[in-house]
Amino acid sequence: MAQTRREKLRDATREEIMSTAWKQIGEVGASGLSLRGIAREMGMTAPGLYRYYKDRDALVTALLMDAFGSFTSALETGRGTRKADDHAGRFSAMCKSYFQWAVQNPQRYMLLFGTPIQGYMFAEELGPVARRSFLVLQGVIGEAYVAGKIKGELTALRLPTSLKVQYEALGKFGMPYTGTVTQLALSAWSMIHGMTSLYLYNYLSGFLQGSVDAFVDFEIEKMKKILGLE
Amino acid sequence: MAQTRREKLRDATREEIMSTAWKQIGEVGASGLSLRGIAREMGMTAPGLYRYYKDRDALVTALLMDAFGSFTSALETGRGTRKADDHAGRFSAMCKSYFQWAVQNPQRYMLLFGTPIQGYMFAEELGPVARRSFLVLQGVIGEAYVAGKIKGELTALRLPTSLKVQYEALGKFGMPYTGTVTQLALSAWSMIHGMTSLYLYNYLSGFLQGSVDAFVDFEIEKMKKILGLE
DNA sequence: TAAAATAGTAAACACTGTAAACAATTGTAA
DNA sequence: TTACAATTGTTTACAGTGTTTACTATTTTA
CATH class of the missing domain: 1.10.10 (Arc Repressor Mutant, subunit A)
Structure with a gap:
């Protein structure tokens, strides 16, 4: 029509x-x-x-939807620069894209992951969209995991039961991959978001000046080594 | 007088x-x-x-000063619950205190590390106060380092020259400890802040529900293992 | 006791988001 | 083409914000 x-x-x-x-x-x-x-x-x-x-909040919600879309696309594009079986490369490229998108769209990133606007309440409908972003990260790690390419010793750490139970519950709601993968993905997300956020709010530049990219690259490589990704 | x-x-x-x-x-x-x-x-x-x-921004600056003070005290108190030579214990306790302070004072934490208030510009005078918080973290890692208690292989990774040069420059301005220690501290800070921030903005609770503490504890232990802290 | 410093108020200005009433425009059907 | 309906926009108004100016109490000091 x-x-x-x-x-x-x-x-x-x-x-x-x-x-x-x-x-x-x-x-x-x-x-x-x-x-x-x-x-x-x-x-x-x-x-x-x-x-x-309808009102200002509705506009902000639309802006957030838009930003999440752009953000997710950036992650997917970054991931797409490497072949499907190059799991380590995909991981690095995606992390790099994450940081770069944030640097190029600082206000957008802060809108997504920072204190929202005056009295704005995170809209329900944003949940799935936000989840899509995370799924890219989880997917990269998950595919590497099922391919047996994640060999870090620290990956084999036994999860506490409360976490195990929690992750199993998620599986029943349609979340893909095992608890271990989710744990690794949440961990990686925390790290990347931490660096990004501290940088955008100017807490890193005092220490790093122009070497922020070197810092981030270094830490991404470290994450790969921790995962035993190869 | x-x-x-x-x-x-x-x-x-x-x-x-x-x-x-x-x-x-x-x-x-x-x-x-x-x-x-x-x-x-x-x-x-x-x-x-x-x-x-003077104006609203001056009040916000005073609030930030206050919050930084409380935050730093919490870190120091956490650190103080373990003996000076128990470096691993100090690290865990301090990280735990970091997260707990943020959970108990979410609005304060967001004020410190999130999007500030409508048009507020980060005041110069906050720099030293913010640095004091970081020095607690850096100190814990630094003391462990000079005591030879940080034995993680990943610690021995060679830093890229640009970072090395940058950290050496910091030393001339009175920053204690070596470049390696600063790198490790910034890395740890990124991780803790990442978890804390994602949690406070409700990005983790969807996955973890009530198991957030278990997640954070698990990741703190992982960081210790990565550092080879013992 | 007189002068000076301080603390507080009242009124106003330039903003903000939002609601109600109304006018102008556009699309559709007789 | 004319009549009606839907849509789009404006005007006006209200309640809220930070901030400035002018003025009035109060308190301290000389």
């Missing part, structure tokens, strides 16, 4: 609102986002925006 | 402003902090607050 002319215009306006919002966020940061500012830049008045988004 | 009566009252009011601010932050989150709200709760009008803090 084709889009009517009106629907096309409507979608275009929605698009323009989003891109104007991103422009604003890029300039003044996510916390400085303002409906009135968006409207002003678009040459209309603020209440008009309410025809397109 | 004793405090005059007026100075005592002034300090008391400053204190009351701070505690009221913390109360507000605890209730509605850091982004919901409002000068008018503070004044309201204190039974005065908003402009009166300007006699005590």
